[in-house]
Amino acid sequence: MAKGPNSLEFILLGLLTLRPSTGYDLKKTMDISVRYISPVALSQIYPTLKRMTQNGLVTYRLVERRGKTDLKIYSITRAGQELFLKWLAEPHKPDPYRFDTFTLRFYFSSLLDKATLLNHIRTELAFRQVQLDIARNLKLNDLGDMAPIEELDMTRTVKFWELYHQYGLQFMETYTNWLKYIRGVVEKGI
Amino acid sequence: MAKGPNSLEFILLGLLTLRPSTGYDLKKTMDISVRYISPVALSQIYPTLKRMTQNGLVTYRLVERRGKTDLKIYSITRAGQELFLKWLAEPHKPDPYRFDTFTLRFYFSSLLDKATLLNHIRTELAFRQVQLDIARNLKLNDLGDMAPIEELDMTRTVKFWELYHQYGLQFMETYTNWLKYIRGVVEKGI
DNA sequence: TATCTCATGTAATACGTTACATGATTGC
C-alpha cells in the first residue's frame, strides 16, 4: 500500500463495502474491531473521507436533522469498490516492518475466494519464517564487544538487550503461529 | 514521552550514553538491536542529531579523513545525560496504544536501580492485564448485528473478524507473559 | 566493471496527533 491510499483509506473502503455509514460511526466500528488496540482520531477520519470523496472513491448524502448537525452518510462508489477488490486480490507483498499490510487484508478477506486468500497467507507465512530465522540467529554478543565507556558493566547491559530481543522473537513467533492457525482454518473451509 | 524528545531521541541518548558514535554507526547498532524489526532511516537520524545538538543534548567532534567525508563523532553532553537518566527513572505511564514506551525504557534499564525498574514493570503489567481483560470481553457479535448490504454473508464476515481479534489478543497475551517473565528475572536479580 | 559499504546530508511529501471550535441530546 505504499502508493495511493494508505491503510486508513483501505479500512474505510472495506467498511463502506459492508454498509453506508457516517464518519462518526466508522470510528466507532473501528474502535471495537480493526483498530481496537490503536484507535483512530476523528480528526483524521473526516479529512480522509473528504479526500476520498474528491478522488471519487466514496460519496455521501446529507441527512438534515432539526437543530443538530447534518449527517453525512458515506457510501462506496463503483470506482472505490473496484479499487478495493483489486487490492484485496492482488498478489501479497509482505512488508518486512509491518504486519498490518497482511492482517488488514485478512480482516476483509470474507470478500475473497479461497484460493487467492490461501496464496496470501502462504506468501506471508513463508516470509515471516525466513525473517524469524534471521532474528533467531542475530548475535547480540557482538554488541557486547563494542568498547563502552569505562564505568559501564557491559555484560549486564547485554543481558537486558537479550531480554528485549526475546520480546521481539516472541512476537514474531506468536505471529507465525497465528498465520499457521488461520491457514489451517481457511484450508478446512471457513 | 509525549512532550519533549520522541522515542528516537531517547534511543540516541541511550546509545550515546554507552559510547560515542557517528550517525551511521548508531543506525547500524539500532539495526541489530533496538530497532532490528523496524529499522530507522539515516535521513531521519541526521536531522535528529542536528536538532539534539542545537538543544545541547549531544555534541560532536569532527574527524577529517583524506579524501573521504568528515566523520562526526557524537557524544552525549552532561545535560543530555541528566535528561536521559531522569526519563529512565521517572514514574512509568503506560501508553494504551504502544508498548514501546515501556520496552524502550527496559532496553536501557541496566542504568537503573532494581527498585525503580520493578516499579516500572509492575505498573506496565497491571495496566496490560486490565487492557487484556477488556479486549477479551469485547463482543464482536454486536458487529454482526449491524445491517449490512443484502448480498453479504455477515456470519462469515464475522468469523474473519474473530480470527483477526484472536491475533490481537495473542499479541497482548504474549506481551503480558513476557512482562511477567522479566519481572521474575529482575526480582531474582539480573 | 559493477555493486556494496561507508559517510554525510537536504527536500518534498505523507501520515498522524493534539489542540481548537461548535452545539444539541442523553444519562447520572
Add this chain to the structure above:
DNA sequence: GCAATCATGTAACGTATTACATGAGATA
C-alpha cells in the same frame, strides 16, 4: 448541574518515509 455521547470539522505541529545528491574505497 455536569459529564458523556453524538456529530461535524479546521489548524498547527510533529514524525517518518521517499527521493534526491555526493563521493571514496572495498569486494566480487
